[in-house]
Amino acid sequence: MRRRAVALGLWLASMSGIAWAQTDPFEISEPLKKALEESCFTCHRGSDASGGLDLVLFPGNGDAEEQLELFGQLSKRVRAVEMPPPDLMVLTDEERESLVALLDQHALKLAEQRKVEPPPVTVRRLSRAEYRNTVRDLFGIECRAVERFPVDDLGYGFDNIGDALSTSLLHLEKYVAAADEIGRLVVPDEAASEPSNKHLEAELLFCSIETSEVDGAVNLFTRGYVRTDVYLARSGPYELRIHAGADQAGDELASMVVTVDGKLVATIPVDASRSERKTYSISTALEGGEHRIQLAFTNDYYEPENPDPKTRDRNLHLDWLEIVGPLNSSGQVPGEEWIFALDPGEKRKTMSRAEPIIEQLLRRVWRRPPSRDEEKRFQRLVLDTEKEGGTFRQGIRNALEAALVSPNFLFRIEVDSRSGEISPYELASRLSYFLWSSTPDLRLLDLAESGELEKKDVLLAETKRLLADERASALATNFAAQWLEIRNLSVVQPDPDRFGGFDDDLRHSLRRETEMLFEYVLRQGRPARELITANYTFLDERLARHYGIAGVSGNELQRIELKDPRRGGLLSQGSILTVTSNPTRTSIVKRGKWVLTNILDATPPAPPPGNDSLPDEEEALVSASTLREQMALHRSKPECASCHVRMDALGFALENYDAVGQWREADDGGEIDTSGELPSGQKLEGVADLKQYLATSPDFLVTLAKKLFVYSVGRDVSVIDDIVIRRLVSELPAEATIQDLIERLVQLRAFRSHS
C-alpha cells in the first residue's frame, strides 16, 4: 500500500448521514477492523469524516438492512477502484481483493445472523414482448393488437419488473380488444371440418342465356355464363374443379373465364370435346364468407358456311362445378386445433362436453391446472352463452377471451407459500419467460405436474433444451436489447442534416447487428467476452455502407469476418454508439456511463447532493472545443473525480465514432484525441485499448450475470445476491459462455424462491 497524500473533504456517495454507534452490535471482525483502519481511516474518521462517513463509530440506530446496504456500498466502491481514492492511496490487487473479501464475509454473516431476506418478488404483468410471444406460442398467431398496448415502464433497466409495471383502464381496454382479436382468429364462428366438397350440377345454376341440356351438360352456344353464390365457412386455399367440354371451331380453343366476386381467377382453354369431357382444376385462396363464382364462355365462333360441318360452331358445355377446401389442415390455426382436439362431440350435454376443453384451455393459458371451481365456472360460461342463443363454439370463444383477460393470464402469479419456494408450475414459467420471453410449452407443464422439474438435473436439462430452441432468440431481442439499451434506437433522432440517411432501415440493421452478435455468441457457445472482442460482425449492404466496409451486398445481415480493427465487438457497434449520443453530437459522459453500467458493474452513483447537475448535463454546458478542459475540471474537483476519472477516460476512447457510429478522425474541434488514463494509471489510446481492457476485466461477466439475474428474477440485486453472483462468476473460467452463466443462475435459490 502506498500513500500519496492526505486529504479531507472527499465525498463518498450515498453514505452521508450514517452515524455509527460506540457499541458494536454487528460484531465487525478484527481483521476487517484492521483493514478499515489501514485503508479508510485517513479520511473516514471523526466528526469531520469525509462525506460524513465515520467508520470508527459503529452503528447505533441503524438496523441490519441499513448495515448491509452500507457494506455493499463499501465493497462496490472499493471494487470500482474509486475508494480509497487512487491519488491518495494505491492498493495492490491483492490488498484490494482481501479488503473486498473481508467486507463480503461480514455482510454474509450479518445477513445470516439477522435473517435479512431480500424483498419478495412483486407479481409481474406480462410485458408487451411477453404477451406477443405468449400468444404466438399458444395459438400460432401474430397478435397485432399488442402494438397498441402502452409502453411498459422500466424498473432497473428492464420492462419485466413487477414493481414498475402498473395497470390502468387504458391497459385493460387494450387487453379486452386483444382478447377479442385472438378469439375471432382462434375460434371462428364456423366449426372446422374436413375440406368440404360442394358439388354443383351446372344445370341447376343461374344461366345468363336460355339454353338447353345436351348430354347432361349446359350448352353455352353463345357468349354467356353460369354463376352461383356459395358460402365458405373458412379462409384458406381452395380448389375449383370444373367438368367441361367444347365443340371446337375456328383457330382457337373454346375459352372459359372463371371469376370470383368479379375478379378473374383463370382463363381456361377447354380442349376436351363435348362427348369426352374432362375436369379442369384451379387453385385459389378464398376468404371465409359469401362468394359469387361465375363461369363464362367468351369466344363464341359461328361460321355456318364453313365447308366442314364440324368446324362451323364453337360451344362450351358445362357439366358440373366443385369447390373443395380449405386444403390446409381444414383452415385451423394451431390454437383452434388443440382447443377442440378434446371435444367429445355434440352428443354430450354442454357442461360435460365443455369440461375437457375448458380444463386444457385454462391449463395452457394460465400456465397451471385450474381448480375444480374455476373449471366449473368457465364451463358455465359456455352454458350461459348457449342459453342466450349462442353456439357452443361461441361459448368456448367467450371462455377463451375471459381466460385471456384474467389476471391468471396477464400476471405471472406466484402464490405465497410457507416454504418460500415457488411451485413447480411457477418455476416452469420463470424458466420459460427467462429464456423464451414466453409461456411454458407442454413438456415443461408436464414436468411441473410430475414434480420432476424441481430436480436439479431435470431443471438443467430443460434449461439446455430451452436454450437450444428457436424461441431462445428472445434472449437477444428482449434481454440483450434492453441490457445494451439498443431498444432506444426506436426513439433516438439523429439530426438528418449532420447524419443524412439515418432511416428506419438503418435503425433496424443496427439493432439486428447487435442482436445477431449476441445470439451467435450464445448459440455457438463462444466465450461471453467475445461480445467485446469479436473479429467478425453481422452486416447487410446498408450497414456495411454506413461503416464504410466494401463487398457486402443484399438486405440480409450476414456474418462478415473483419480485418479492420476499427470494427468488431459491441463497443464498435453503431447501435450502442448512437443510443449513447445526443441528436447532434456524441456524449463522452453518456458513453463512459454506459460502459461503467453495462460492462464494468460500476454504475456511477449520483453526483454529490447539492451539485445540481447530472453528469451529462454538466457536459452539456461545454462546447466541443473545450471538452477536454471541461472534463479536466471534473477531475480537479475531488467530489467529481472519484467517478469521472474513469468515466471520462472510457468515453474519450470511443470518440473516433460519431453520434451514429461512423468512424471519424476529426470533428468541429479538430483532430480527435482519444487518449485517457484510468484511475489505476493505465493508459487508454482509443477503442483497441478499451476493448482489451474490458475483455480482460472480470467485471464484465459479473455485470452480464447481474443483468441476467434482474431480468430473470424480476427484482434488483441485493447486497447478498451481489456477493453470491460474484462468487458464482469467480468459479467460472475466463472463457465462460453465456449459457454457463444461465445454467448457474437458474440453480440459485433466488431463482426458485419468492424473495
Added chain:
Amino acid sequence: MATPLRRLSLSRRTFLRGAGVAIALPWLEAMTPALTAASALPKRPTRHAFIFLPNGVKIDEWRPGDKSGRLGDLPYLLEPLDPYKESITVLSRLAIDAARGYQDGPGDHARAAATFLTCKRARKTGGADIEVGVSVDQLLAEELGQETQLRSLELGMEGGRQAGICDSGYSCAYSNNIAWRTASTPVAKEVDPKEVFRRLFGDPSEVLDRAEQERRRDKTRLVLDQALEDIKRLQRKLGPADRSKLEEYLTAIHDLEKRLANADEQPTLAPPRELLERAGRSYGDRLALMYEIMALAFQADMTRVITFMTGNGGSNLSHRHIGVAEGHHDLSHHGNDESKLAKIRTINRFQVEKFAGFVSRLQEIEDEGEPLLDRCAIVFGSAISDGNRHNHDDLPILVAGGANGTIKTGRHLVPKRPEIPAANFYLTLMRKAGLKIREFGDSNDVIDGL
C-alpha cells in the same frame, strides 16, 4: 338516475350521433331552443386539463412583469395567447418544493414530472416501492368523472425510453407519468393520436349500429365478470405487494364497467374521420391533432379531466419540424449560450402557439350558449423554471378559462411572498370545482384573488 343533467346530456348525444361527421361544426346552437332555459339547469361541471412542458422555459420571456394586475402586453413567449388574453390568468412565484433534490441529489427531471401534479416527494427508487402521491387531476376525476365514459384521459407525445435508466436512479414511472391514481400507481397515457381517437370515438373504418355496440359491451361484461371472480380468489393467496398490484387491475375493471354503463346511455359518436386522414406525422402535426381530440373529448363530454405531457420529464426530443435539431434536454442546459437560448425560445414559443390553438378551439365551441372555454380550467406549465438551473421555484404556470365563472381571468397574479406552493393553486382549483378538501401536497393556504 334521470336528473335534468343526464337528460340534457342524452339529448345532446343523440343529436350528435345523428349529426354524424358534422361534429366539428358549431352544432350546439341548433339545440338550444328545444331545451329548457339554460340558466334553469345546474351548470355543467368545469372541465379540467393539465398540460405539462418538459425542461422548463426561457422564463424571462414568459413572465408578464412583476406586478399583479390586468394582463397588458404579453411577453414574447405568451404572445400567441393575446387574442384570449381576457380568458387567461398567469400565476407567478409558484414553486414545487418536492421537486428539489435535497438529500436525493440529482434527478430533477424525473421529479419534475412526478411532482408536477402531486406536489409530494417521490421516493427515489429504480423500481421497488414506487411512491409519490395522488395527483390533482385524479382527485378532480373522482368528483367530476362519475357520469362520463372516461373518468379521466391521459395523453402524451412520447412513450418513453425503452431501455436503461430514465433519470439518476428514478424509475421511468416517475418521468413518464404526471397522473397518479394512488400514491404508487401512475395512470398510463396514450401517445398516438389516432389510437386516442379510436378509443374515444370508435374505429372510423367500422361504424357499428347500436345493437352491435350493445352486444359487444355485453360480451365485455361477461369477460370482466370472470376476471373479477379470478381476482377475488387470488387476493386470498397473495402477499401485500402482489395484492396491491391486483388492486390496480381491479380498479381498472371497475373503471371499464363504469365506462360500459355510461356508454349504454351515450351511443358511440360517429367519428369525424377526416380528422385522421389529414393528420401528418411530424411532432407538430401530432401535437395539433392531440389538441383537437382533446377539444372533441370535452365537447362530446367523454371526460371532464385530461392530463397531457407534451414530452416526458427530461425529454430529449429533437424539434426539427421547427428547425431545432438538437435534443430539447441537451439544449436546455444552455449555459447562457445565446444560440442555444434562441433555440429554447423557439421551442417554447412553438408550444405556446399550439396551446393557443387549443384555447381557440375551446373558445369556438359552444356549450349551452357560452364558449366552452368559460367552462374550463386548462393549466399549462412546467415544474422546472429554467432548464439550465433546474430551479423549481418561479415556475411558468398559467390557467386558461374561467372555470364556470369561478376564476377572475385576464390577470397576472404575483403573490407577495417570494414563493408559494403550487399546491395552493391546485387546492384553490379543487375547492372551486366543489371538492371538499382541506389540504393538498405541501399546500399551506389557498390563493386569494384567483
